[in-house]
Amino acid sequence: MNRFLLPLGIFLVLAVFLAVGLNLNPREVPSPLIDKAAPAFQLPQLHDTGRTLTPQDMKGKVWVFNVWASWCVACLEEHPLLVELSKRNLVPIVGLNYKDNRADALQWLQKRGDPYTLSAQDAEGRVGIDYGVYGVPETYVIDKAGIIRFKRIGPVTPKVLDEQILPLVKRLQG
């Protein structure tokens, strides 16, 4: 009997490791930007290209920074949730329109609702690179001092919003 215990033990340990490994999402790469200052940028605003937007404009406020594009299918998934969030007036949402055509982007917002307090246009994707964007949509929570506190890669789900984003926003605002 005893001679079976060791192989059985090894098997169980391996099975646990594999089960945990298979349930991890390889797409969720831990961001090195958490707890770092939000990278500076100065971009034209989407609605009025004559005006610019920089993270400095949001200093003193907790804000949500959402990277999206009209060509991004997954953005459709989270969009109604963002529109709803914007109506609740809990936190300003700033949009970064990433590598998009301006006309397409404006049409997209007109058709589906515009949840953004302010929108910037990152036509070449340079700012996206500074924020470590690799899969649109991506969402950040940035605190009053301009420090990135949270990053979500992929669409925001009701669960992520209620369990992670909103409690964090509340804590940072308090």
Next chain:
Amino acid sequence: MLLLLTTCLPAFAKEAAPAVDDPVLEQRAMKLAAELRCLVCQNQSLAESNADLAIDLKNQVRSQIREGRSDAQIREYMVARYGDFVLYSPPWKPTTVLLWSGPFMLLIAGALALVMYLRSRRARIVTTELTADEHARAQALLGGGDRR
């Protein structure tokens, strides 16, 4: 002949130029890009990938080389944005100690287990002396005598 060669060479140099505007730069950029992971298609390097982001990042590598930044600085630039995950060869630091030393620890554990097993096996082998009678019998069975 010499004259022919000297007149030919600049012509060659000029013709090769349009293919890649700076082959030395391109070679360095591709060597660096091969060490960096494409985050969109995670099992490819930046060099192999044609994903939109990979192309942007390759251009970023090229323009930074042109600006005179070192390979280490460019690697640092990528890590600051995308984390250690972009490096195919992760750095040695507290969170990666197990990753780097794990295989060696397993090797040492295996060697220790083998040594312990061999020792315990040797202890279990019982050696008994033959009596003179048994010795003679064995000798006879094996073909007798002291002939070897």
